[in-house]
Amino acid sequence: MTEKNVSHTKWMKRAIFLACLGKNTTSPNPSVGAVILDKTGKLISEGFHYKAGMPHAEAMAFNNLEKDAKGGSMYVNLEPCCHQGKTPPCVDKVISSGIRKVYISIQDPDKRVSGKGIKLLKEAGIQVHLGLCRKESLDLNKAFIHRNISKKAFGVLKWAMSIDGRIGLKNGKSKWITNEESRSLVHSFRAEFDAIIIGGNTLRKDNPILTTRGLKTPEPLRVVFTKSLDLPSKSNLWDCNNAKTIVIYDSSTANESYLTRIPKCVEVEKVSSDNPELISKILARRGCNKVLWECGPRLATAAIQSNCIQEIITFIAPKILGGENSMNPLGDFEFEEMHEIIKLSDSQVNLIGNDICVKSSFKN
Numbered sequence: 420m421t422e423k424n425v426s427h428t429k430w431m432k433r434a435i436f437l438a439c440l441g442k443n444t445t446s447p448n449p450s451v452g453a454v455i456l457d458k459t460g461k462l463i464s465e466g467f468h469y470k471a472g473m474p475h476a477e478a479m480a481f482n483n484l485e486k487d488a489k490g491g492s493m494y495v496n497l498e499p500c501c502h503q504g505k506t507p508p509c510v511d512k513v514i515s516s517g518i519r520k521v522y523i524s525i526q527d528p529d530k531r532v533s534g535k536g537i538k539l540l541k542e543a544g545i546q547v548h549l550g551l552c553r554k555e556s557l558d559l560n561k562a563f564i565h566r567n568i569s570k571k572a573f574g575v576l577k578w579a580m581s582i583d584g585r586i587g588l589k590n591g592k593s594k595w596i597t598n599e600e601s602r603s604l605v606h607s608f609r610a611e612f613d614a615i616i617i618g619g620n621t622l623r624k625d626n627p628i629l630t631t632r633g634l635k636t637p638e639p640l641r642v643v644f645t646k647s648l649d650l651p652s653k654s655n656l657w658d659c660n661n662a663k664t665i666v667i668y669d670s671s672t673a674n675e676s677y678l679t680r681i682p683k684c685v686e687v688e689k690v691s692s693d694n695p696e697l698i699s700k701i702l703a704r705r706g707c708n709k710v711l712w713e714c715g716p717r718l719a720t721a722a723i724q725s726n727c728i729q730e731i732i733t734f735i736a737p738k739i740l741g742g743e744n745s746m747n748p749l750g751d752f753e754f755e756e757m758h759e760i761i762k763l764s765d766s767q768v769n770l771i772g773n774d775i776c777v778k779s780s781f782k783n
């Protein structure tokens with residue numbers, strides 16, 4: 420790599436670092452950072468996008484400018500927007516600033532922008548370089564990209580299990596398999612998500628709270644998917660003071676007379692079947708880029724089968740539950756041959772005290 424390339428990579432890495440400052444707060448928008456250098460190559464401003472409705476990274480960088488950007492360059496990890504959204508188009512600002520070179524890591528998958536922002540910059544006589552730190556930028560905004568392309572939320576399935584692969588005893592008891600450190604890690608980890616999904620049975624059995632315990636404001640949306648609507652009239656999820664809850668039910672099977680058990684502060688929406696894809700699409704339409712499935716085996720299996728899951732996070736505790744009828748994390752996929760089984764990739768392993776946390780991706 421030449422000295423020049425090293426320096427371009429350095430500035431793009433800085434833009435990505437800035438983008439990460441808004442990592443958990445920008446949905447439905449992407450995480451973006453921008454750096455502006457003057458014509459001599461000196462850093463004169465930077466910015467990042469923090470929240471939808473607030474300035475985009477490029478706009479914040481222009482607002483923070485210490486001196487004229489004329490003849491300078493910009494590094495930004497996503498193609499600048501060219502449409503009027505909640506804020507004005509960034510491309511216009513770049514063009515009117517007199518900047519001569521723009522380094523863009525990846526194209527915006529949003530159809531309103533994709534390629535059009537770059538075209539406008541080029542038409543204005545600006546040199547555009549696409550592809551610097553592409554892999555890092557794709558990874559940073561993988562959930563945003565997935566939602567834009569598939570119209571479904573990027574799904575992560577999480578479960579906690581014993582070393583013999585059990586998530587609970589046959590009577591449904593499962594508190595607690597993992598250690599305190601792993602459990603508090605889950606609270607902070609939830610802050611990365613826009614919504615957390617469980618099935619009706621997990622609500623009935625565990626009565627979970629499903630919050631970050633105040634680490635994120637607003638808390639992720641809590642989602643209950645039910646076929647029966649047979650939910651209790653008392654539940655931690657019905658307390659809407661700290662977090663919102665939505666119950667989504669399959670109207671082809673639910674007994675709607677049970678709706679009276681759900682308090683007014685909880686949103687209710689019906690769907691036409693029990694296909695988890697419907698949940699993923701509803702949440703994507705509501706602007707959720709990334710959602711966490713914290714459900715039990717039956718809904719988890721259906722979610723995998725309907726391609727709603729892109730990553731799996733498993734916490735494994737050095738404990739043995741044993742027993743043929745203890746609960747497995749997943750149900751039967753009816754595989755007959757080993758070549759049919761699901762193979763995951765890109766595994767990362769971490770030790771959390773005595774527990775092991777494994778994160779793997781689906782090859783979509």
Ligand SMILES: NC(=O)c1ccc[n+]([C@@H]2O[C@H](COP(=O)([O-])OP(=O)(O)OC[C@H]3O[C@@H](n4cnc5c(N)ncnc54)[C@H](OP(=O)(O)O)[C@@H]3O)[C@@H](O)[C@H]2O)c1
Pocket residue numbers: 577578579580586587591592593596617618619620621622624625644645646647648649650693694695713714715716717718719721746
């Ligand atoms: N260790 C762990 O990490 C962990 C995590 C989560 C849960 N659990 C345990 O798992 C047990 C519950 O397991 P579960 O499998 O019944 O989980 P679940 O999360 O309650 O999912 C199943 C429920 O989801 C609803 N549902 C909607 N669409 C569905 C579909 N297409 N397929 C299947 N269900 C659908 C139904 O609710 P309705 O019955 O209301 O119609 C169904 O009973 C609990 O004992 C809990 O403690 C353990």
